[in-house]
Every structure is written in C-alpha cells, then in structure tokens.
Amino acid sequence: MKELPLSKAFQFIEPGPVVLLTTSYKDKPNVMTMSWHMDVDFTPLIACVVSNGDYSFNALMKTKECVIAIPTVDLIKKVVDIGNCSGEKTDKFKTFGLTPLSAKNVKAPLIKECLANIECRVVDATLADKYNLFILEGVKAWIDDKRKEKRTFHAKGDGIFVVDGRTIDLKKRMIKWQ
Amino acid sequence: MKELPLSKAFQFIEPGPVVLLTTSYKDKPNVMTMSWHMDVDFTPLIACVVSNGDYSFNALMKTKECVIAIPTVDLIKKVVDIGNCSGEKTDKFKTFGLTPLSAKNVKAPLIKECLANIECRVVDATLADKYNLFILEGVKAWIDDKRKEKRTFHAKGDGIFVVDGRTIDLKKRMIKWQ
Numbered sequence: 001m002k003e004l005p006l007s008k009a010f011q012f013i014e015p016g017p018v019v020l021l022t023t024s025y026k027d028k029p030n031v032m033t034m035s036w037h038m039d040v041d042f043t044p045l046i047a048c049v050v051s052n053g054d055y056s057f058n059a060l061m062k063t064k065e066c067v068i069a070i071p072t073v074d075l076i077k078k079v080v081d082i083g084n085c086s087g088e089k090t091d092k093f094k095t096f097g098l099t100p101l102s103a104k105n106v107k108a109p110l111i112k113e114c115l116a117n118i119e120c121r122v123v124d125a126t127l128a129d130k131y132n133l134f135i136l137e138g139v140k141a142w143i144d145d146k147r148k149e150k151r152t153f154h155a156k157g158d159g160i161f162v163v164d165g166r167t168i169d170l171k172k173r174m175i176k177w178q
Numbered sequence: 179m180k181e182l183p184l185s186k187a188f189q190f191i192e193p194g195p196v197v198l199l200t201t202s203y204k205d206k207p208n209v210m211t212m213s214w215h216m217d218v219d220f221t222p223l224i225a226c227v228v229s230n231g232d233y234s235f236n237a238l239m240k241t242k243e244c245v246i247a248i249p250t251v252d253l254i255k256k257v258v259d260i261g262n263c264s265g266e267k268t269d270k271f272k273t274f275g276l277t278p279l280s281a282k283n284v285k286a287p288l289i290k291e292c293l294a295n296i297e298c299r300v301v302d303a304t305l306a307d308k309y310n311l312f313i314l315e316g317v318k319a320w321i322d323d324k325r326k327e328k329r330t331f332h333a334k335g336d337g338i339f340v341v342d343g344r345t346i347d348l349k350k351r352m353i354k355w356q
Contacts, residue, residue: 008335010335011334011335011336014194014213014214014332014333014334014335015194015332015333015334015340016192016193016194016195016213016216016332017194035192035194035217036192036216036217036218037216038194038214038215038216038225038226038227039213039214039227040214040227040309040310040311041227041309045309047216047225047227047309047311048216049216049217049218049219049225073346076346076348077348077351080348080351080352081351083354084351084352084353084354084355085354124305124308124309126304126305127302127304127305127313130302131218131219131223131225131302131313132218133218133225133313135305135309135311151343153346154192154193154194154332154342155192155193156189156192156193156345157186157188157189157192158189158349158352158355159347159348159349159350159351159352159355160345160346160347160348160349161345161346161347161348162193162342162343162344162345162346163343163344163345163346164332164340164343165329165340165341165342165343165344166340166341166343167334167338167339167340167341168251168254168331168338168339168340168341169337169338169339170254170255170258170337170338170339171336171337171338172337173255173258173259173262173337174258174262174336174337175262176261176262176263
C-alpha cells in the first residue's frame with residue numbers, strides 16, 4: 001500500500017460504493033460491510049451510519065477509531081457475506097481470508113486486499129445515540145496503485161448491486177471549481 | 179409520476195448517485211446538484227450535506243423542506259452545469275429546461291425529467307451550523323416507471339463521473355435479512 005494524499009481520499013467515498021469498516025476493540029480486529037456513508041468535507045470528514053445492532057457499533061463508540069477500506073468487484077461475494085454474519089461469533093479476517101495490515105495512526109487494521117484504505121478517528125458522536133450516525137475524520141490514506149481491478153460496486157437494496165461502468169470526464173464543465 | 183412506496187425510496191439513495199435537490203423559498207423554486215448524501219434508516223431518513231455557501235442552504239434552513247430528485251445519465255451535462263451556477267443569479271428550472279411539478283406534501287417541486295423524486299422534510303438540523311449536515315425524512319416518493327433510461331451516475335471528484343454498469347443479483351446470500 002502506497003500513501004494516498006489525504007486531499008484525494010474523499011474521491012473514494014463520494015461515488016457511494018459499498019465499503020468495509022474495520023475496528024479493533026480489546027485487540028480483536030473486526031470488519032463489517034457498510035453502504036450508508038458520505039463525504040462531509042474535503043479534509044476529509046466522512047459521516048457514516050453503523051447500526052447499534054452491529055457488533056462494530058460498540059467498538060466504534062469505545063475506541064473512536066476505524067478504517068474504511070474500499071473493495072473492488074472481484075471481492076463482491078466476500079463483502080456481501082461479511083455483511084451477513086456478526087463479529088461477535090466470527091473471526092471475519094480469518095473466515096474470509098482477508099489480510100490485516102497495521103495502520104499508522106489507528107489500531108484498526110487496513111485490509112491488504114482492498115483498493116484503498118482510509119484511517120479514521122471519530123470526531124463527533126453527537127447523533128450516534130439517536131441515529132447511529134458518526135462523523136469521522138480521515139487521518140491517513142493508502143492506495144494499492146498496482147491493482148488492475150479498480151471497479152467498485154454499489155448497493156441498490158435487497159441484495160442487488162451495480163458495478164461501475166463507463167467513466168465520463170466533464171472536467172471542462174466544472175467552471176465553479178477551477 | 180407514479181407513487182413509489184416510501185419503503186422503497188432508500189434504494190435510490192443507497193447506491194450513492196449524483197442527485198438534484200430542489201427547494202422553494204419565498205415562492206422561488208431552485209435546484210442544486212448534490213452528491214454528499216446517505217441513508218440513515220429505512221423510513222427513509224436521509225442525511226445530506228448542503229454547503230452554507232450554496233444558495234439552497236438558506237432555503238433549506240428557512241423552509242425545512244426539499245425534494246431529492248434522481249437524474250439518469252442522459253441528463254449528466256445538465257446536472258453538472260446546474261452544480262456550476264448559483265440560484266441567486268439564475269432561474270435554473272428555466273435555464274436548464276426542467277419541468278417543476280407540484281409535490282404533495284412540500285412546496286419544493288418535483289422534477290418531471292427525473293427517474294424518481296423523494297419529498298423530504300428537515301427533521302434535524304443539529305449539525306447544520308457545524309458541518310452543513312441535515313437529517314431529512316422522506317414523506318412521499320414518486321417514480322417514472324415508463325422511463326427506459328434508468329442508469330444513474332456517481333461523482334468521483336474533479337469532474338470525473340462513473341455510470342452504472344452491470345447489475346449483480348446476490349439476494350440468495352442476504353441470509354441475515356431474509
């Protein structure tokens with residue numbers, strides 16, 4: 001994994017792909033599947049929803065740290081299966097053959113098999129009790145720039161997913177941001 | 179536009195497409211382009227970020243109402259251009275040839291040319307001052323089910339967009355949700 005400038009990390013969240021979220025609570029690493037997340041600013045600040053029914057909710061509340069890892073379409077079946085079992089009963093890294101790598105600024109692990117990883121700290125849990133909503137700050141980001149498969153995928157609900165298709169470059173029309 | 183059950187509305191937000199957000203403040207309809215949004219629950223509750231530099235921020239704060247409209251790829255150039263000018267100076271519905279339709283429960287208009295429309299009320303603005311983050315509740319939803327083009331598109335930052343590609347059905351693996 002090569003360092004990715006933090007200023008580029010928002011680009012992996014903005015398209016709204018299904019992601020993995022890792023935590024490490026009491027030295028036990030865990031990973032969940034997440035598709036409710038969004039950019040909040042370019043720092044990046046990122047908001048996400050982790051249900052209080054999920055094993056990761058408590059880990060996030062207690063440690064205030066996580067990693068958002070970006071899987072590509074070759075991992076889709078694993079990613080769906082990770083979202084269909086609980087870290088309470090399963091060592092998911094072992095079960096799904098994922099390789100945890102040490103992060104630099106947080107205890108939660110990076111995932112070697114993913115395209116990108118964003119180390120995050122919880123900076124605001126004001127709405128966690130009411131809506132399960134956390135505000136995270138990305139503090140370090142990584143990319144596997146040698147990976148050939150770069151297509152991510154998006155959840156449409158009820159087990160239906162859509163894979164990234166054609167790319168369209170409309171840079172020239174972005175006159176407000178130049 | 180045909181009524182869409184509210185329980186299905188989250189499916190248009192979860193994949194993370196670029197959307198349009200309409201408001202109506204002092205009887206003046208406006209529309210902005212948005213790609214920072216996420217589901218918060220299946221009601222649906224939806225979170226979104228509308229910059230306080232955007233003309234729509236004030237409209238949203240004052241009226242507490244909006245519509246999230248889902249454009250498809252045939253509208254991509256218009257959608258980008260809508261995001262590159264301000265409602266302060268431009269009548270965007272007129273300029274971009276969009277047809278406002280009356281919503282049922284809010285004053286903000288639906289957009290006829292879009293695949294789906296979700297009428298929303300702001301139910302929580304606790305984090306609006308600090309992060310420009312609003313919690314919306316979908317109160318009515320609509321779909322144009324006769325539309326052939328259903329592919330949405332996603333922002334990757336810096337004027338690059340990715341269009342929906344192949345659909346993958348993994349319903350059988352969703353054992354936790356059956």
